[in-house]
Amino acid sequence: MRDPNQPIRISLIAPDGRMGKAIANAVAEDHRFALDQDHGDVIVDFSAPDALRGSLDRAIAANVPILVGTTSLQPDHHAMIAEAATSVPVIHAPNTSLGVNLLRQLVEEATSRLGPDWDIEILEMHHRHKVDAPSGTALMLGQAAAKGRGSTVQELSRFDRISEHPHAREPGTIGYASLRGGSVAGEHVVILATEGERIELGHRADSRRIFARGALAAVGFLFGKPPGLYTMQDVIAAL
Incomplete structure (x- = not known):
């Protein structure tokens, strides 16, 4: 039987990536966790969409939870995640910052109380090396805004259509603007x-340290949970 005083072992996918290094540094400062690339109690994947299938298969084969922080996922990737969640605990978090996920709740609350005559614009800025735009976090905030209105971005209703063009829009349209430059870790308005x-x-x-701290909170939440698809809102509620 596993000693409950032992640290939770984390296996990192892409440990040499920006987030992999940030999480490794956070683990080094937190005795509740340890890195073990071969026998992790939880798998953490902040890599690329093409690696997702292999990461999920590894989690299922080892019967351990997995945190997926990869962005730019397509519908088939989300289907993979949902399927894996029937076998193991899974969190897919476009952003693991606890502050950003509280912001998500505030956006949903605000849009639930405001009418369609309120326009919604989402501005995000990241470092010059970030490839996807709008960012996964910006899209998550847009989904929260649409949910607050009682619909979803995917429905593309007249009041929740996404626009990336700075022209006149229909009332209620959700617009996105993306900026890239310098070493900005992430800014969303x-x-x-x-x-x-x-x-x-x-x-x-x-700093990316905030994302790493949130990732460790998610790891601690996932450890010991039954199979299912969880969110960072579940993590926040459990703090």
Whole structure:
């Protein structure tokens, strides 16, 4: 039987990536966790969409939870995640920052109380090396805004159509603007605007350490959980 005082062992997919290194540094400062690339109690994948199938298969074969932080996933990737969640505990988190996930809740709450005459614009900025745009976090915030209105981005209803073009939009359209430059770890601002007033809800990440800390919180949450698809909101609720 496993000693409950032992640290939770983490196997990192892409340990030499930016997030892999950040998580390794966070683990070195937290005695509750340890790295074990071969016998992890939880697998953490912040790699690339093409690697997802292999990571999920590894988690299922070892019967251990997996945290997926990979962005730019397509519908077939989400189907893979949902299928894996029938066998092992899974969290897919486009952003593991606890602050960003609290922002997600605030955006959903705000849009649930505001009418369709409020325009929604999402501005995000990241370092010059980030490939995907809009960012996975920006899309997550857009989904939260659409959910607050009682629909989903995927439905592409008249009030929740995504636009990436800076032209006049139909009322209620969710627009995205992406900036790339320097070493910005991540900045997101959700702008809710109507005639005569504007609300701005935002989050600024000064270091990848915040994502690593959130990832460890997610790992701690997943360990010992039954199979299922969980979210960072579940992690926050359990803190």
